[in-house]
Amino acid sequence: MGLLPKLSTGNTSIGLDIGSSAIKLVQLQDTKNGVALYKAGSAPTPRESVKGGVVVDPLAVAKAIESLLEALQVESGTVTAGVAGPTVVVREVPLPVMSDRQLRKSIQWEARNYISFPVEDSIVEFEVLERPPAGEASQMRVMLVAAPRDMVDSQVEAVELAGLDPAAVEIQPFAMMRGILATDGMATEEGDTTAVLGIGAAYTDITIMKDGMFVLSRMIPIAGDAFTEAIKNALDVDTEEATQLKETAMQVVSSEEERATLDPAAQQASRAIEPLLDELIREVRRSLAYHDYQQQAPDAGAGDLGVSRILLAGGSAKLPRVHEYFQAQLGVPVEIVSVFGNGHLQAQGVNQEYLRSHAPTLLVGAGLALRELRSAKQRRGEVAEKAQ
Numbered sequence: 001m002g003l004l005p006k007l008s009t010g011n012t013s014i015g016l017d018i019g020s021s022a023i024k025l026v027q028l029q030d031t032k033n034g035v036a037l038y039k040a041g042s043a044p045t046p047r048e049s050v051k052g053g054v055v056v057d058p059l060a061v062a063k064a065i066e067s068l069l070e071a072l073q074v075e076s077g078t079v080t081a082g083v084a085g086p087t088v089v090v091r092e093v094p095l096p097v098m099s100d101r102q103l104r105k106s107i108q109w110e111a112r113n114y115i116s117f118p119v120e121d122s123i124v125e126f127e128v129l130e131r132p133p134a135g136e137a138s139q140m141r142v143m144l145v146a147a148p149r150d151m152v153d154s155q156v157e158a159v160e161l162a163g164l165d166p167a168a169v170e171i172q173p174f175a176m177m178r179g180i181l182a183t184d185g186m187a188t189e190e191g192d193t194t195a196v197l198g199i200g201a202a203y204t205d206i207t208i209m210k211d212g213m214f215v216l217s218r219m220i221p222i223a224g225d226a227f228t229e230a231i232k233n234a235l236d237v238d239t240e241e242a243t244q245l246k247e248t249a250m251q252v253v254s255s256e257e258e259r260a261t262l263d264p265a266a267q268q269a270s271r272a273i274e275p276l277l278d279e280l281i282r283e284v285r286r287s288l289a290y291h292d293y294q295q296q297a298p299d300a301g302a303g304d305l306g307v308s309r310i311l312l313a314g315g316s317a318k319l320p321r322v323h324e325y326f327q328a329q330l331g332v333p334v335e336i337v338s339v340f341g342n343g344h345l346q347a348q349g350v351n352q353e354y355l356r357s358h359a360p361t362l363l364v365g366a367g368l369a370l371r372e373l374r375s376a377k378q379r380r381g382e383v384a385e386k387a388q
């Protein structure tokens, strides 16, 4: 597309994470010393403009993106966006052994068994993970990915209306994984099983990876919105006040003595969200148990969850001490994700104060941005190879 090469943005790439609560932008730059964070910022998503992962008001979202671009002084660039939501499917499925050509022809039909959405209105992709040699087994392992077409199109529309150049739309769990794998040495170690919990506003997504490979992903409809709603009802305040209280004054506590140290409103708020945190933890446990069953981990006995650790991301991971609460309940090390600084993605030029408080929300954006940066690098490598 276009006759002139994009000289100014050739070595940068933008990841845009359009959530129901906030739009997060991460621009990465490929430097001779490695990948560096070039720009990062976020803006509130206009009310009711993103629902169930679909940008229902692309114009309003595009305006918010434009303001964000202006504030960050980002002129143009290639953007990778990410979709997530209850209608997005990403799962490993067993299918009869067949060639890629046969699979391409029949995938729409096969996908019907796994997606809740009409397959005609979906974008369906696949990757063969393991194809047994002929005659050895009748089934092969395939990664199936599907998303409603209007969900993907709505993201592209918002990006284009904001004057940016959409390069790809991928599913958020893969972006999260890429972000972790690029910055966290432990996740690529053999034998490591990491669960990443993105606690956003409408949803919490749990993605489990083993030896740096995707295993499973699930959405749980309990996150920041539900916490705000519980606080609103318990304290009889409006949404704005409940959000304010949640984001600035409260913390998660692990005992009544600890709760007593908070001011009265924060005490009430922390009490109000506890049943939701416990419900979320039950759902996480269910996913971990399903993972163990699926993997049939030989050492996954009672109480042994099979995952080595849990990383928390998303805006609601900023609730003070939430990781300690999860760790105490689940009995596995729980940390807040950290992708910038400390030997990870270098971030000298970026406002450190902003990064300190927003880092957990930028994981998806960073992973999305890495996708095109990687492919730009690969493309350069390919060109160099051909030239030799």
Ligand SMILES: Nc1ncnc2c1ncn2[C@@H]1O[C@H](COP(=O)(O)OP(=O)(O)OP(=O)(O)O)[C@@H](O)[C@H]1O
Pocket (backbone or CB within 6 Å): 018, 019, 020, 021, 022, 023, 045, 199, 200, 201, 202, 203, 204, 223, 224, 225, 243, 246, 247, 248, 313, 314, 315, 316, 317, 318, 319, 320, 361
């Ligand atoms: N300091 C804080 N303490 C607690 N919660 C916070 C804090 N800061 C932000 N949040 C909450 O984080 C949520 C927004 O996080 P995030 O940007 O990850 O969500 P999103 O991607 O827009 O949502 P989704 O992916 O679910 O559509 C909101 O519910 C917000 O209230």
Ligand SMILES: [Mg+2]
Pocket (backbone or CB within 6 Å): 018, 019, 020, 200, 201
């Ligand atoms: Mg999100």
